[in-house]
Amino acid sequence: MTKKIVLGIILTAIICSLIITYKHLQQPMENDVLNITKNWSEVAEEAYLIKEIDEQWLTIFRNSQSIMIAELKQNWLGTWILSEGRTLSSTYYPSLKDDQITWSASGKSKDNASYYFGEVIDPEIVKITVETQKGTFENALFIETEGHRFFLKRTDGSVYLPVNISGYSKSGELIFSSKSPIKRE
Template structure:
């Protein structure tokens, strides 16, 4: 009985130390590989794990898709993917560009029940230095351009519903329009 009375507080202390230790750990690329270990196709590369506007985000790819996910800790302190509704899901993805003659690949993702949209893409044209996304008629926001060393991406989280047609513009460093997803004749 004495061993039991001593063992319970010791196990409680060890468990609490485990929780404190886990909750102090920042997410790593290894966490992304662990989360996606059973995915098919397999994760080939994790481009980055970074805190952006208070959220831990990761960009990673498999053989055909580049994906953005938000990382959150569960109650045990282990990292997992969570979307805005608390589901285990990614935020947005786009196809992995096999062709390098595309200026950029992109996709947008919206949420039905809440006014949030995500815009994401991979920039292939080195002349494109700035991405602007139309979030309301004739109102553009600058997307965050992320350089991971091996690839360049753009990402924007908007607190508005997705506006159709989606107008994403790629500009040079001097502001010259290089590419637009909406052709000029559609803008009139």
């Protein structure tokens, strides 16, 4: 009887280890993102992107009021969760009729980083720069997925205000500035 109990415990431990190992080998999927937000007051309705970028799993998803970007990580059981239990940044949804870009900025205390994130609505905008009191940051990451275009710029340090997000055309013409409206002919 004791041998059967010991053998049962060993088999159970092996099976649990195999399941956890298998889960750790899985990449995140849309259902993982939707499950993360199922207890939020505003649940995610759609995941636009789940992709590994610079050794971080990032997701862009939306609910009825906002579009968010978050870093995903696995807990010890292999379940995908939000890093630090929160999003990196978010912007309002849906965009307004005349919006060219929606954007926001936020900081992440764990790695002392700032995230500038937004949706690029104007199809002529192909380059984004972020300007703060700390400097101008070029080459914001452009993310295109399912008919939506987003930008993300990570910088070291806190969010410095004021912030100016600039959008440029293919020819290099400034066609959007969050600081002052651009009159186009």
